[in-house]
Amino acid sequence: MARMKFLCDADRCIECNACVTACKNEHEVPWGINRRRVVTLNDGKPGERSVSMACMHCTDAPCAAVCPVNCFYTTADGVVLHSKDICIGCGYCFYACPFGAPQYPRVGNFGSRGKMDKCTYCSGGPEPDLSTAEYEKYGSNRLAEGKLPLCAEMCSTKALLAGDGEMIAEIYKQRVLKRGYGSGAWGWKTAYRETVAI
Amino acid sequence: MQRVATLLGALLVMAALWPASGLDMSARAQSPIQADGQNPMGARPTADSVNEEFLFKQSPKITGRISIPDGKAANLIQPQGRQYQMFREGWLPWIGALVILGMLAALAAFFLYRGRILTDHSQESGKKILRFNAFERFTHWMTAVCFIILSLSGLNYIFGKRLLMPLIGPDAFGALAQWAKYSHVYLAWPFMLGVIFMVVVWVRDNIPNRIDWEWIKAGGGFIGSKHPHAGRFNAGQKGVFWMVAGFGAAMGATGLMMLFPFAVFDVNGMQVMQVIHSLIGVVFIAGILAHIYIGTLGMKGAYDAMGSGKVDLAWARTHHDLWVEQEQARTASGPQVASHPAPAE
Amino acid sequence: MKAFVAAVIAAIILGIGAMLALTSSQRFAYQAFATSGARVSEPGTNLVGPRWDGDPAPDEYDAEPHGKVRGAASEPKRS
Structure with missing residues (x-):
């Protein structure tokens, strides 16, 4: 079975934010909620880099561990998903998440902030695949259609890679060898406790 | 017009001279990458970029610029989340279980060793003296009821998924946890108000003094049968008071920070608030368990003080002799106090 | 007692x-994280719905596949 991961090649990312837009459109993500975002480091300075970041679908996911109602589960593909029916919106997953992935529909206070929303790796939730209920709660399920996440699929510079961890690591490795440099697989050490060995 | 012509002329001259002087350089600059993909000049135009290792050396988390108005999203990677995970899942359940079960075991052992603390009968038995007035009892019970619900719903955050969820299933547990969360958030307010009331009403009688030291040295009456002198509150009760005041304030402060997330702190601050809130919470629960034990099962006659507000005069004289004297002196003509035992009885 | x-x-x-x-x-979130450049007074059809909380009302999706507009239509604020 594949172990699905994201890898953002920051040396290719041009901060066009198309991944963000594609994600929002594909899943009808409301205003104010960003399942994916692009963070620019060293903005305006030499060596500036942009990294597109979403849920990394961690190994031993911190969100799943700290959830007081165990609403998270990991699929056979290594994708970390959650059930909005069980979620109580406590926000602990946001504190635990190294990548700031969990989002809440209301932000004023802790009391009734609604169900958490995060990147589903375009693979829906616990509802039956491609059902209306799944679409309403989690957005579309491209993985069930045999497609990869839209953000990576349509990345104009192919900076964002999605797919089996070993496969995308190999692609990235070849790129780095070819061009002679690479700023590394951002977040991999924290998410997967390993990094791409060049 | 003439000026433009002069300028064009100068540019032409410059253009003619430029290739001659820098021919070698410009030829390479136009095509720096050779056929093997290597750059012979060693210049890698985008290679001198920031990387994760370098940024983690500068600060514990990686933060950048973000084009969306959600400031929290500017954190790219905060590995502290893993530490928070370690605390909450690795340490907290053990700490919580040890502290609370340890307190229960200690209370059970004390009960088996000491039994129920009784009051010797005296000629004053049967007479009543007012110990807590209606407002004091109201304050106590409002805080107490809220505390019990807050502690149960708080423990649910730690132990619910371990103990309750396998029993009732995830959906029922999810609904229950949602209501537990609501009760935790909303009943926190009467609890905080109750703690404030309690501090206002009782702080006067809870200033530590020398009698408390004597009380502690005498073992507080727990060890042996002799009762040391005590005012309205003995050193143990003062301990409970200051624990409630201190822990209540700490729980209220950290709880408010968590209730309005990111109002003051960033994500790491929120993690610290969570850690403090949970650690103090379990110690607070253990302390209150001891308070509940001694107020009900552990000592005969103690519950009346908060139940009806009136305690047996014999009990009061045994446990709070200085307070009884003070009270009798103050309300010598008061109807509720039989100040001097009538000989006829 | x-x-x-x-x-x-x-x-x-x-x-x-x-x-x-x-x-x-x-x-x-759509109120809190909107800038002046974003007109979200009435979020419109491209959203799951203005009262979206992840637990949508069952009738919200019956009429139209991707949610429908609630309230009055927004005035076109074009300058």
Whole structure:
């Protein structure tokens, strides 16, 4: 079975934010909620880099561990998903998440902030695949259609890679060898406790 | 017009001279990458970029610029989340279980060793003296009821998924946890108000003094049968008071920070608030368990003080002799106090 | 006993008061994270819905596949 991961090649990312837009459109993500975002480091300075970041679908996911109602589960593909029916919106997953992935529909206070929303790796939730209920709660399920996440699929510079961890690591490795440099697989050490060995 | 012509002329001259002087350089600059993909000049135009290792050396988390108005999203990677995970899942359940079960075991052992603390009968038995007035009892019970619900719903955050969820299933547990969360958030307010009331009403009688030291040295009456002198509150009760005041304030402060997330702190601050809130919470629960034990099962006659507000005069004289004297002196003509035992009885 | 009952009632009343106060001060993410450049007074059809909380009302999706507009249509604010 594949172990699905994201890898953002920051040396290719041009901060066009198309991944963000594609994600929002594909899943009808409301205003104010960003399942994916692009963070620019060293903005305006030499060596500036942009990294597109979403849920990394961690190994031993911190969100799943700290959830007081165990609403998270990991699929056979290594994708970390959650059930909005069980979620109580406590926000602990946001504190635990190294990548700031969990989002809440209301932000004023802790009391009734609604169900958490995060990147589903375009693979829906616990509802039956491609059902209306799944679409309403989690957005579309491209993985069930045999497609990869839209953000990576349509990345104009192919900076964002999605797919089996070993496969995308190999692609990235070849790129780095070819061009002679690479700023590394951002977040991999924290998410997967390993990094791409060049 | 003439000026433009002069300028064009100068540019032409410059253009003619430029290739001659820098021919070698410009030829390479136009095509720096050779056929093997290597750059012979060693210049890698985008290679001198920031990387994760370098940024983690500068600060514990990686933060950048973000084009969306959600400031929290500017954190790219905060590995502290893993530490928070370690605390909450690795340490907290053990700490919580040890502290609370340890307190229960200690209370059970004390009960088996000491039994129920009784009051010797005296000629004053049967007479009543007012110990807590209606407002004091109201304050106590409002805080107490809220505390019990807050502690149960708080423990649910730690132990619910371990103990309750396998029993009732995830959906029922999810609904229950949602209501537990609501009760935790909303009943926190009467609890905080109750703690404030309690501090206002009782702080006067809870200033530590020398009698408390004597009380502690005498073992507080727990060890042996002799009762040391005590005012309205003995050193143990003062301990409970200051624990409630201190822990209540700490729980209220950290709880408010968590209730309005990111109002003051960033994500790491929120993690610290969570850690403090949970650690103090379990110690607070253990302390209150001891308070509940001694107020009900552990000592005969103690519950009346908060139940009806009136305690047996014999009990009061045994446990709070200085307070009884003070009270009798103050309300010598008061109807509720039989100040001097009538000989006829 | 009277004090106890009064305390329970007071706790419930204060709790409900806190609930009302906290719920009314709650802000939607689309209000909190909108800039002046974003016109989200009436979020429109490209959203799951303005009252979206992840647990949508069952009728919200029956009429149109991707949610429908609630409230009055927005005035085109073009300058």
